[in-house]
Amino acid sequence: MNDPFPPSPWERRFQRVVEIVPYVTLAASLVISLASPVQPEGGIPRTLALTALALAWCLGAHTLLPAAVRGRRVAVTVHFVGVLATAALLTLHHPSFLIYCITGLFLAADFAPSRWTFAAVAATSFVLYGSTLDWAQATVQLIVFYLAIIVVQTVAIGGGHIAGIKIEDRQRKYRKAASDLQAAMEENAGLHAQLLTQAHQAGILDERQRMAREIHDTLAQGLAGIITQLRAAQRLEDSATHVELALNLAQDSLTEARRSVAALQPHQLEDAHLPEAMTTLARDWSQSTGVDLHVEVTGDRVPLSPAIEVTLFRVAQEALANVAKHAGATRAGLTLSYTGAVVLLDIRDDGTGIHNPSGEGFGLSSMRQRLRGIGGSLEIESTPGEGTAVSATIPALQGNPR
The missing domain is CATH 3.30.565.10 (Histidine kinase-like ATPase, C-terminal domain)
Incomplete structure (x- = not known):
């Protein structure tokens, strides 16, 4: 069954970007961390191991899944939670993986439009800022500041995701309405042509009926009168009166025949x-x-x-x-x-x-x-x-x- 509201080109492009964002951000974070002169505890082997875990999660929990399974809400949630968890581990291991942590803000669009979009953005923001905060030295003012940033970011990004979906949905409906209107106009044009043809045929039929009535009301009646008068004349010796009436009827019938052909009114109504x-x-x-x-x-x-x-x-x-x-x-x-x-x-x-x-x-x-x-x-x-x-x-x- 065809989707009545297929994704727009913009949506398809954004979805392709979201598909590759985890790999791009993970690769960029890995390169920066390996190039860093100061390595954390466990060094490069631990960095590679955690990176491999994050890569395996992205492949196994999303990319390698069938498209029909990948779009389900459960699969989207499992994938998001895994990405956010591995991003938290990698960020705690090396701060350069904050770049990979940003992936969660893109994946939050998969929950739109719903309240889970805000939850996904809020969770990503908390991991993003919480992993960089020195909780041992944090003050109340600093924590409130970070929380305010998280709230504003959640509302802005989550609302942007939802607004984008709603706007695109409205545009889809406008396009569908315009398409339906165009189809209706084309159908109406076809119906109009059919009606014109039928009207033309009906006009021809009406004209035939009108001419038949004219002939019946004039020629037929006139001829019937002529026949009556001539028959009466046959039965009488003095037939001049009936012959004269017959001639008058014949003359009237001829006049009416000419008027019928010209579609004029009866001569009695002329003056x-x-x-x-x-x-x-x-x-x-x-x-x-x-x-x-x-x-x-x-x-x-x-x-x-x-x-x-x-x-x-x-x-x-x-x-x-x-x-x-x-x-x-x-x-x-x-x-x-x-x-x-x-x-x-x-x-x-x-x-x-x-x-x-x-x-x-x-x-x-x-x-x-x-x-x-x-x-x-x-x-x-x-x-x-x-x-x-x-x-x-x-x-x-x-x-x-x-």
Whole structure:
């Protein structure tokens, strides 16, 4: 398992220094002691023996151990105690080994960050200064002075070890956070690209559905009306009226086809607001179907946004087309209500009704999709043999006055 917070280059360099410090300080102390003209009791043989003991301890208790064992707290403690003990023996034998005694200050970093770091620094300082003090001639003031030095050194060095660890740990976390942020930004960039692709595909699908609704609401209905009028003309000797209506429907369908291709609104809304367009639609529909259609507009009329007016007009077209094709009605009603926050469109008939008002025929789906696209909703109430009521509710988003 990878370490989420690997050591920094500084930590690795410091650890390599700590590994060689005992050998460097021991070798320097040995060279100075052997070069000294005054040799202590036991002379050079004792110096070499104690040095060999210290060297063997450093090798056996630390360097030659496996890396996994070497880093355990027990192994670190045993190694530190042995180094400090051999340093005390060597310093008491010859003062030049004070250099080797300093090794304990470096090894104290292995306990950081914990209170044992301070204990290790304090023990090293005590051996370092205590071995040079002539206890037989020491005064109280001198002992207090040495103790004060030990305390200050313990706080300074131990605190430095811990502060260094904490600072490095914080920097590691900052680097990790920056890395995670960069990864998140790259992931977000990928997601953004995916969303753009999906939005593009959704736009294509919406446009296809819009064109399908436009064709269904204009060309299909116009062609159906033409066919109805031509069939009626076939059954009558005087067919001029029906042929004229068929020609008018064909002309309107051609006009709507051109407008659909150009994505324009219905021509009925080009120079008029929704109530007038609804009145025109009702008159033309009633004339072509022979069904009596009553139109009523209630509330304070306000200019609505083009999208709202087009949607309500197309819903009315589709609902009336369904009445003409399926209801077999003799009377119908269209009510457009301005209620302030919303606009209501109700279309009723006294026809045969719908056996499945929740059905998903293209006409009903078209109306629902149009209304959902601008935050509206559609409700259908019908009882077989008692007619149908179609109700559309849509937010009254106002547009610019014409």
